[in-house]
Amino acid sequence: xxxxxxxxxxxxxxxxxxxxxxxxxxxxxxxxxxxxxxxxxxxxxxxxxxxxxxxxxxxxxxxxxxxxxxxxxxxxxxxxxxxxxxxxxxxxxxxxxxxxxxxxxxxxxxxxxxxxxxxxxxxxxxxxxxxxxxxxxxxxxxxxxxxxxxxxxxxxxxxxxxxxxxxxxxxxxxxxxxxxxxxxxxxxxxxxxxxxxxxxxxxxxxxxxxxxxxxxxxxxxxxxxxxxxxxxxxxxxxxxxxxxxxxxxxxxxxxxxxxx
Amino acid sequence: xxxxxxxxxxxxxxxxxxxxxxxxxxxxxxxxxxxxxxxxxxxxxxxxxxxxxxxxxxxxxxxxxxxxxxxxxxxxxxxxxxxxxxxxxxxxxxxxxxxxxxxxxxxxxxxxxxxxxxxxxxxxxxxxxxxxxxxxxxxxxxxxxxxxxxxxxxxxxxxxxxxxxxxxxxxxxxxxxxxxxxxxxxxxxxxxxxxxxxxxxxxxxxxxxxxxxxxxxxxxxxxxxxxxxxxxxxxxxxxxxxxxxxxxxxxxxxxxxxxxxxxxxxxxxxxxxxxxxxxxxxxxxxxxxxxxxxxxxxxxxxxxxxxxxxxxxxxxxxxxxxxxxxxxxxxxxxxxxxxxxxxxxxxxxxxxxxxxxxxxxxxxxxxxxxxxxxxxxxxxxxxxxxxxxxxxxxxxxxxxxxxxxxxxxxxxxxxxxxxxxxxxxxxxxxxxxxxxxxxxxxxxxxxxxx
Numbered sequence: 001x002x003x004x005x006x007x008x009x010x011x012x013x014x015x016x017x018x019x020x021x022x023x024x025x026x027x028x029x030x031x032x033x034x035x036x037x038x039x040x041x042x043x044x045x046x047x048x049x050x051x052x053x054x055x056x057x058x059x060x061x062x063x064x065x066x067x068x069x070x071x072x073x074x075x076x077x078x079x080x081x082x083x084x085x086x087x088x089x090x091x092x093x094x095x096x097x098x099x100x101x102x103x104x105x106x107x108x109x110x111x112x113x114x115x116x117x118x119x120x121x122x123x124x125x126x127x128x129x130x131x132x133x134x135x136x137x138x139x140x141x142x143x144x145x146x147x148x149x150x151x152x153x154x155x156x157x158x159x160x161x162x163x164x165x166x167x168x169x170x171x172x173x174x175x176x177x178x179x180x181x182x183x184x185x186x187x188x189x190x191x192x193x194x195x196x197x198x199x200x201x202x203x204x205x206x207x208x209x210x211x212x213x214x215x216x217x218x219x220x221x222x223x224x225x226x227x228x229x230x231x232x233x234x235x236x237x238x239x240x241x242x243x244x245x246x247x248x249x250x251x252x253x254x255x256x257x258x259x260x
Numbered sequence: 261x262x263x264x265x266x267x268x269x270x271x272x273x274x275x276x277x278x279x280x281x282x283x284x285x286x287x288x289x290x291x292x293x294x295x296x297x298x299x300x301x302x303x304x305x306x307x308x309x310x311x312x313x314x315x316x317x318x319x320x321x322x323x324x325x326x327x328x329x330x331x332x333x334x335x336x337x338x339x340x341x342x343x344x345x346x347x348x349x350x351x352x353x354x355x356x357x358x359x360x361x362x363x364x365x366x367x368x369x370x371x372x373x374x375x376x377x378x379x380x381x382x383x384x385x386x387x388x389x390x391x392x393x394x395x396x397x398x399x400x401x402x403x404x405x406x407x408x409x410x411x412x413x414x415x416x417x418x419x420x421x422x423x424x425x426x427x428x429x430x431x432x433x434x435x436x437x438x439x440x441x442x443x444x445x446x447x448x449x450x451x452x453x454x455x456x457x458x459x460x461x462x463x464x465x466x467x468x469x470x471x472x473x474x475x476x477x478x479x480x481x482x483x484x485x486x487x488x489x490x491x492x493x494x495x496x497x498x499x500x501x502x503x504x505x506x507x508x509x510x511x512x513x514x515x516x517x518x519x520x521x522x523x524x525x526x527x528x529x530x531x532x533x534x535x536x537x538x539x540x541x542x543x544x545x546x547x548x549x550x551x552x553x554x555x556x557x558x559x560x561x562x563x564x565x566x567x568x569x570x571x572x573x574x575x576x577x578x579x580x581x582x583x584x585x586x587x588x589x590x591x592x593x594x595x596x597x598x599x600x601x602x603x604x605x606x607x608x609x610x611x612x613x614x615x616x617x618x619x620x621x622x623x624x625x626x627x628x629x630x631x632x633x634x635x636x637x638x639x640x641x642x643x644x645x646x647x648x649x650x651x652x653x654x655x656x657x658x659x660x661x662x663x664x665x666x667x668x669x670x671x672x673x674x675x676x677x678x679x680x681x682x683x684x685x686x687x688x689x690x691x692x693x694x695x696x697x698x699x700x701x702x703x704x705x706x707x708x709x710x
Contacts, residue, residue: 085671100531107442108415115531198463260333
């Protein structure tokens with residue numbers, strides 16, 4: 001009787017360890033997959049020119065051109081977005097350093113710091129928030145815990161890992177969770193589903209991967225809202241990874257003032 | 261007209277050096293607006309008031325106002341090139357109609373952006389005049405990562421307030437009725453020291469003469485300094501204005517204009533769980549404005565004057581932007597002074613009202629206390645936005661209600677419709693609504709950006 005109890009305790013302990021170990025392994029594997037998928041986005045210095053096309057009910061509502069500089073360095077994430085078109089927005093610029101956001105108003109040239117609630121704001125009326133635009137550049141693992149779900153998922157016939165990302169700090173996250181699909185063969189992001197209040201509110205779809213500086217980069221990203229009939233397409237026209245144009249000195253309020 | 265020729269010559273020289281710059285941007289906008297002043301009592305003296313005797317402001321039921329803003333900017337070098345650094349220039353100008361009464365009022369209002377200094381009056385006909393205002397004409401050079409030198413007419417931005425900015429004592433007075441107004445720059449030489457984003461320090465020599473036509477006025481050179489400390493979630497700013505020959509015992513604002521008074525200011529912005537909390541305070545050696553003394557004379561107030569602002573801003577999840585501001589206008593008029601002002605205007609009811617007296621009444625900056633609520637909701641689905649401003653003065657019981665709607669027809673063309681209503685909730689408190697010759701204004705504008 002006493003021996004059977006000892007066996008029971010050992011059995012339960014081993015089972016529990018097995019479960020925990022399996023979970024830890026799954027987390028580790030998920031983190032590794034995400035790290036691989038993040039690689040082209042967390043390049044140290046990225047410069048790009050993109051076209052942002054806003055659709056409503058399938059019709060083009062607005063087309064914008066943006067120039068983006070971003071980098072990681074010294075434990076900080078820096079991003080500078082400058083609107084080049086249309087004329088009404090030309091010269092408007094946003095500087096994001098970690099959680100701090102500054103805006104340059106094109107009409108007056110004034111630069112002002114904004115409250116962090118503005119980061120959740122729609123970027124130029126698109127389906128992306130300023131946070132969404134910065135999140136990829138920081139790398140998902142910085143703010144999220146990864147857990148491998150379905151290892152045999154499929155997105156448009158491409159075999160994929162399904163990984164659930166839950167925020168490390170719910171206070172700092174705009175989303176309840178993200179469900180990401182990463183291609184098994186190339187570790188490409190294929191789709192990210194964004195969840196709020198247990199509902200998938202929008203999805204980001206990646207396509208047109210091309211080789212840039214030794215990495216595969218998606219030249220087309222489409223954010224599709226599931227709560228309104230809108231979607232936003234970002235088509236990269238030009239991108240430089242580890243670009244010499246990107247330097248710490250441009251991520252300053254002083255430089256923001258000098259933007260023309 | 262002689263100065264116009266110099267201005268044209270300057271533009272030609274500037275444009276001739278444009279090819280030296282690798283990146284040249286020409287932009288701007290042209291707009292036309294229709295202003296309607298509806299009145300309930302359609303009499304011949306419908307626009308007459310204490311502030312506008314015999315309609316000296318030449319107000320009309322309907323008026324059209326074209327406006328053109330041109331911006332030429334160029335840059336060369338590179339911010340990442342430590343050898344040469346980055347250099348560039350900005351040249352912005354504005355052309356808009358300007359009535360003679362408006363010009364006179366602007367000059368005496370201490371609004372240097374409108375004063376004769378560089379606002380050239382272009383005669384279109386015997387009855388129509390256009391003002392050519394040079395907004396920016398500056399050259400700047402970045403020396404490495406640390407220093408930036410700017411010379412010429414340049415903007416000097418300080419503070420955090422949208423409707424008012426007590427710290428902004430060198431620029432034009434802000435107005436709670438138009439957050440996006442382009443301010444004319446200030447002629448200055450500025451050296452900026454930039455230690456990343458943690459600390460920026462500016463030292464400027466400003467040149468703000470009352471009248472450029474009388475030659476160089478060395479006494480109009482002032483010293484201005486600004487410090488900004490920026491940390492995660494919080495920012496602090498300080499500024500100060502030094503005037504070499506200021507006269508603390510002066511009893512009038514004098515010919516130098518009302519703004520050239522030694523002052524110090526401080527401000528902060530704090531991010532509290534997404535809510536932006538900001539404040540500003542400024543201390544002036546004496547008042548910048550004059551006060552009626554009850555016997556028809558105007559005097560400045562000696563002794564330190566204090567202006568302050570406290571504001572909140574927040575962006576809701578549905579993208580609505582909300583701003584709440586409280587403004588303590590230490591230099592505003594109390595009830596006794598507003599009554600004295602009314603009595604002063606009565607003295608001129610049958611004669612010509614001097615512009616310097618008329619301009620003492622500045623809407624949104626007349627009483628001691630103001631509250632502003634601003635709400636703006638983007639309407640992405642229809643490419644537009646709606647906004648509402650409520651301006652209330654608790655001491656004079658004046659209320660301003662300003663709803664607006666704008667629509668972007670394309671990336672270049674936009675239209676907006678704004679109503680401005682001014683109400684005096686208690687006429688015995690003499691708010692600005694009591695004095696304004698029009699209580700209702702409707703403005704429809706269309707703008708083309710290029």
